[in-house]
Amino acid sequence: MIKNQHVPIMTKEIISFIEGKNNLSILDCTFGGGGHSKEFLERGHFVTAIDQDEYSLKIAKKFKKKYKNISFHKTNFAYFELLNLNKKFNFILLDLGFSSNQLSDKNIGLSFKINSNLNMNYLGGDLNAYKIINFYNIEELQRVFSLYGEINQAEKLAKYIVNRRSIKKINTNFELIEVLRDSGVNFRSKKIHFATQAFQALRIESNSELENLSIFLNKVHNFLNPGSCLAIISFHSLEDRIVKNYFKNNILKKINTYSNNKDWGYCNLTKKPLIATKSEIIENNRSRSAKLRVGRFIN
Numbered sequence: 001m002i003k004n005q006h007v008p009i010m011t012k013e014i015i016s017f018i019e020g021k022n023n024l025s026i027l028d029c030t031f032g033g034g035g036h037s038k039e040f041l042e043r044g045h046f047v048t049a050i051d052q053d054e055y056s057l058k059i060a061k062k063f064k065k066k067y068k069n070i071s072f073h074k075t076n077f078a079y080f081e082l083l084n085l086n087k088k089f090n091f092i093l094l095d096l097g098f099s100s101n102q103l104s105d106k107n108i109g110l111s112f113k114i115n116s117n118l119n120m121n122y123l124g125g126d127l128n129a130y131k132i133i134n135f136y137n138i139e140e141l142q143r144v145f146s147l148y149g150e151i152n153q154a155e156k157l158a159k160y161i162v163n164r165r166s167i168k169k170i171n172t173n174f175e176l177i178e179v180l181r182d183s184g185v186n187f188r189s190k191k192i193h194f195a196t197q198a199f200q201a202l203r204i205e206s207n208s209e210l211e212n213l214s215i216f217l218n219k220v221h222n223f224l225n226p227g228s229c230l231a232i233i234s235f236h237s238l239e240d241r242i243v244k245n246y247f248k249n250n251i252l253k254k255i256n257t258y259s260n261n262k263d264w265g266y267c268n269l270t271k272k273p274l275i276a277t278k279s280e281i282i283e284n285n286r287s288r289s290a291k292l293r294v295g296r297f298i299n
């Protein structure tokens, strides 16, 4: 039985950008549990959906029985042009990261509340947290923890991990948490679980999260119709910085003057990123860190 546990985030805000428009061609690059796609389909729009996740494929198959206007492609959005879709879109959505379905999946092991084998790869690639923790050298570990976890004592942590794994390989999430606790590193996470930064770092590295986003942004303008919108929800500051800089670097300053010296640009529709309302955060705690940025494509 296919069940979806993921509650879509900032749906009202997303829909407000296409309100009153009909028969739009929409690219949902992060189909997940299909929450946003469902809203588009219920309004009669045409959805091309992408997700690399096996479970999303199953949910999409279920969708196809109910909705005529959806096509689903199991692929990495960074390389979506390889699908040769031969069309441009009126609205493109990225709702980054992982779904609640993936968070609760013991085989993926994204949660520090579930004792899983070390993995954290939710996109099915070759790299995972087990390989990083047990085989990366000190410099590589330091890079991951410093860049992606913004951990101040990344070198100390890297050295400690290399020392501990020389005694015994680190196999599970709970073993990793124990190592992090024993490391003596001062994690600057007062309000959140102390392992959050390290888990974030390993997840970003395992799934090439930032690289996928950057590769995608480099070409997405080729797939947007004039006047269409690109909407991106991010969940951590590293992703949000990439999105913010992308819109900033490609902003339309005034008619026919693009800051990127190209013949296209964006009108920024969210000077400050939109965040979830208090009531949404109460209902769905995951929405607390979401930031939505939207640009209107002009050329």
Ligand SMILES: C[S@@+](CC[C@H](N)C(=O)[O-])C[C@H]1O[C@@H](n2cnc3c(N)ncnc32)[C@H](O)[C@@H]1O
Residues within 6 Å of the ligand: 006, 007, 008, 009, 029, 030, 031, 032, 033, 034, 035, 036, 037, 050, 051, 052, 053, 056, 075, 076, 077, 078, 095, 096, 097, 098, 099, 100, 122, 123, 212
């Ligand atoms: C936050 S969930 C999206 C939830 C969805 N909007 C909904 O309402 O159900 C993010 C989804 O994006 C997918 N994803 C993340 N990075 C991806 C990538 N590079 N290529 C394809 N899918 C990706 C994940 O597998 C996950 O299902």
